[in-house]
Structure formats: structure tokens, C-alpha cells
Amino acid sequence: MQRFFYDKIMKKYLIIFLAVFAQNIFAQKIEFTAKAPSAVVSEQSFQLQYVINSQDVKNLQIPKISDFDIIAGPNSFTSSSYQFINGKSTSSFTTTYTYVLLAKKEGTYTIPAATVTVDGAQYKSNALSIKVLPPDANAQQQSKNQQQSNGNSTHISDDDIFILPLVTKTTVREQEMTMLTYKIYHSGNLVNIDNVKLPDFKGFMIQDIDLDQNKLNGVENYKGRNYQTYILKQVLISPQNAGKIDISPLTLTGIVRIQRRVQNPRSFFDSFSTYQDVKKPLSSGRVSINVNPLPTPKPADFSGAVGSLSMSSSISATELDANSSLTLKIVIKGTGNLKMIKTPKVVFPTDFESYEPKVTNNFTTTSTGLNGTKTIEYLSIPRHSGNFTIPAVSLTYFDLASNSYKTLTSESYTLNVAKGSGNQAVTTYNSVEQEKVQQLATDIRYIKNGSLNIKPKIKIFTGTIIFYLCYIIPLIITVLLGLFFQKQARENANIALMRNKKANKIAKKRLKTAEKFLKENKKEIFYDEILKALWLYVSDKLNISLSILNKENVAEEMSKHSVEPTIANEFLNLLKDCEFERYAPISDTNSAMDKIYSSAISLIEKLEGTIKK
Secondary structure (H helix, E strand, O other), X not given: OHHHHHHHHHHHHHHHHHHHHHHHHHOOOOOEEEEOOOEEEOOOEEEEEEEEOOOOEEEXXXXXXXXXXXXXXXXXXXXXXXXXXXXXXXXXXXXXXXXEEEEOOOEEEEEOOOEEEEOOEEEEOOOEEEEEEOOOOOHHHHHHHHHHOOOOOOOOOOOOEEEEEEEOOOEEEOOOOEEEEEEEEEOOOEEEEEEEXXXXXXXXXXXXXXXXXXXXXXXXXXXXEEEEEEEEEEEEEEEOOOEEEEEOOOEEEEEEEEEEEEEOOOOOOOEEEEEEEEEEEEEOOOEEEEEEOOOOOOOOOEEEEEEEEEEEEEEOOOEEEOOOOEEEEEEEEEEEOHHHOOOOOOOOOOOEEEOOOEEEEEEXXXXXXXXXXXXXXXXXXXXXXXXXXXXXXEEEEEEOOOOEEEEEEOOOEEEEEEOOOOOOOOOOOOHHHHOOOOOOOOOOOOOXXXXXXXXXXXXXXXXXXXXXXXXXXXXXXXHHHHHHHHHHHHHHHOHHHXXXXXXXHHHHHHHHHHHHHHHOOOHHHHHHHHHHHHHHHHHHHHOOOOOOOOHHHHHHHHHHOOOOHHHHHHHHHHHHHHHHHHHOOOOOXXXXXXXXXXXXXXXXXXXXXXXXX
């Protein structure tokens, strides 16, 4: 019968565990992704991978790939990970299908999305765009030169590695943003870079672009030769003045690994290869930007915003009570140097209590500037009832598309403010009358008319008892504190006295730790803590270094401090009991530990009453 209930309970827990486990597996969002290089070289192979975060994958259907030859695959691999944190189990699976493709001819090709079935549902991957570069025109000549050379040269050609500064537009308007990219081109043997010195960008306002780590490396064909590329830095630059502006070079040291052929000294015909890292100074050269001035005359309210913008506005309410809050929101959307947009000024009615506006920027970087929205929220509180008008606000910017200045205007709002329950003036007026009447709720208080019974009350403080006590009491406190701190200083200077005073406190602290190990039944750690408490207590109390204190001279040292021989023998016996019980195979371990703990407390109390300075 007992076995029956046990099996029943175990089955119940097993079902619950499997249910939770299955829920954690299938609750995750299915992601199906296709991966391949963005650029490859013609007649060279590359990998196409399909990755899905599940192990229950069925019916993978890849698209028809007519522009590439499939020379291997699919090879599948499944990885898994499990976590159990705070009583919750989580698991994840990743299945990867790998194909090896061969690029046929140069051009840009698209691989359509693939489909897969997981738990009866169909999922579609992303499509891929792959650029196929022509073969390296100088590959045969380079291979021939390499074979003809002796392989011992450490010279690195300027064609093997260099930096190019790439600018989206070299002719721009004043304040117009353009993207500058510094890219390293190398023949595939660049192992590191060092001593990077960036330009000062004098005359430009810059905005760094966060680079996608998965897109830093690539392959490009430059002047008939294929290079490995690495994007070193990417910034948005905005010229602040018109004219031709030069950007100083970016410099760095490239560390290139070269192969060398070394002749075997033991054989005339035999040789072997070694590798050497060679430093190559690199410079991007200067970048010149031609900056055309903005048309004149510039509008008076133009603050420097350049791009393509739009503006919208909204208000939280047009009818509200006095002393209630009101929020006016203005949203500026577009592309350009959005950080140059100044916060428009809203002219609220005179007795509205207004606060600093809250500005929220939501920008993303593009090749032509920042793209996104700038949201400004204005909080205001009307203090009187009446009809009011919040006038429209305007923003002037230079529109690059039309090559002209444009002014954006928001809506104006008419408010109907009712008398609220708070303390406010009785007078009700509209915004026109308000220009003539400037009245706030609590500027002038009502003064009661009638006779006032005012009696002068003069008290003389100087010469009273309290007057003298105010001098005497602080003086007495100062003297007492001085005596107290002087005594403390003398005691602190006496190291032996301080050790003697703190010995009991330290011993109790260690005994408290030992009690914790006693409750946890940690035998060896418990006895270690008891022994440390006893030895350190005697060392501090007798002012004797632990290095010279041992079982042979402890009784003698205690005798010098008037400790009775029976107490000294009790101390030695307790030390022996601790060392014995620490490794003794006794079944009643808790009883022995309790006895040792009680004896230690009792012995320290006896020594505390005997050893005195």
C-alpha cells in the first residue's frame, strides 16, 4: 500500500515537472533567420545558414537558388542550454542548417525566404541580398611575384593595406549633415591596429554612429583587386561655417602578419615557413568638404535647423477648472540636424503658472543625418477662471529639398477655465481684459478695519540667569569632553591596555560564530573557531604574542598574572579536549560540541574576573 501511494505521488510530480518544462520550451518566440556574407567573390564558395531556436523542426523548404551552385549541405546541428534560477527552469534549443554555395558570376542576387514547420505552424525566414564581386584581376601576377621572391622581405606595399575616408556628400550646405566613414582595406593578413589618432573635426559638429559589430567586416573590389574591409569609425558631420573645410588625417599603426621562408640549415633543399608581425603606419589623408552658405537674409527666428521637418501639436484639455494642470505637446518630426532644433517658446496667459518643458528625443542615425522625433511637453496651471488663448508657436528651418526657408506653425488653442474649488480671486475676465488687469490670487490680503489693541512687550535678556547659563553650560560641556577625549587618547596609546579591554569582546564574537557552526553541525569549523577564541583571548589578555605562547608556558604566564593553577589547568584541558574531539569518531557529536561550547564560555568568564590590568 505504501509503495502504491509513493508511486502515485512521484507520477504526479513528474507530470507537473514535464508540464512546466514543456511550457518553458514552447512559450519562447520562434525566430527563423537566414545568414550569409553580404559580399562574396566569384568562383569562391561561402556558407548559407538557416538558424531556428527550436529542436522540433520539420519540413525545411529552401527557395530555388539558380544564381548559385549548392556544392554541399544541408548539414544540421542542434545545441541546447538549460537554466534553473530561483525555482524556475528555462531551456533553449538552436538548430542550424548549413549549405555551401559557389558564386557563379558577378552581380547582385537575392535569395528568397525559406520556410519551416515547428509544432504544426509554418515560419518564414528573411530574404538575403548577396553581391558577387569579380575575381581579383591581379591575383595571378601577385602569385607569380610571390613565387619568384625569396620570401624573406618584410616590406608591405601601400596597395596591400590602406585607409579610405568615404564621404556621402563632399558638397553640402552650411549645417547640413553628411556621413563620413573610415574604412581599412587589407589583403587579409591584418591582425591588429594600434595608436589610433582621430581627427579634431575643427569646424564641424559631429555625431558618432553606433556600429553594428556584425557588419564591420566585409569584402570589396577596389580598382580591380578584392580586399578584406573593416569599418574603423563612422560619424555624421555638420559644418558650422561656409567655405572649404579640411578634416585632418586619421592615423594608426596596422600590424600585418607576413609569411617568411627559412632555409633548413641541415638540408640544402629543405625549407620551412615562419610568420612575423610587421608594423605599418597608415594615414587616411585629408578630407575636403565644400560648404555652401545658407541663403541670406536669414529669418530672425532661424536657429540653424537644416533638413526636412514637420510639426504637430495637441493639448490635454480645452475646458478645465482653475488650479488644474494643463499639458501642451509639440512633436517635431523629420530628418536632419535635429539636435540644433531649439525648444519653441510658448506664450501662456499672464497668470498661468508654467514650468520648464520636458524634452524627449527619439533619434536614429542615417546617412543624411538624424531621423526621428523631438517631443516637447509644456506643463501649465491656470490660476483664474475665464476664457484664454494659447497662441500658435512657430519653427523656421532650411528645407534641403526646396532649397528655401520654411516656417512650421502649430495650432492655437482657446481655453475655457471654470472656477475651481481652490483659493482663487473672484474676478473673472478674458484674455483681452487680462492685459489691463494684473491680479494674482494671493498678491494682496484683506486687512480688517477697526481698532487694534497693540501693546509693546519688551523683555531684557542680558544679565538674566539664563543669559549667564548660556555661557557657563557650554564651557562645562567643553571641559568634560576634553577630559574624556584625553583619557581615551591615553588609553588608545597604551596598546596593551586596549588589547586587554577588547579581549572579552573579540572572544564573545568568535564564540557567537562557533555557536552558529554548532547549530549547523559543522564539527571541524566549530572546533577551529573555539580554539581561535581561546588562544586569541589569552594572547590579548596577557599581552603576549601568539608566536611565543604555547601549552608549555601558558600556565607559567597565567601564574605571573595571578591566575589560579586550577583555572590554568582547566584551560589546558579544554584545549586538549577540542583537539581530540575535532577528529574523534564519536557518534554523539552534538553532545560533545555543546559541552565544549559551555566550558569555553565558563572559562572565559573565570579568566575575565581574574586577569586584570
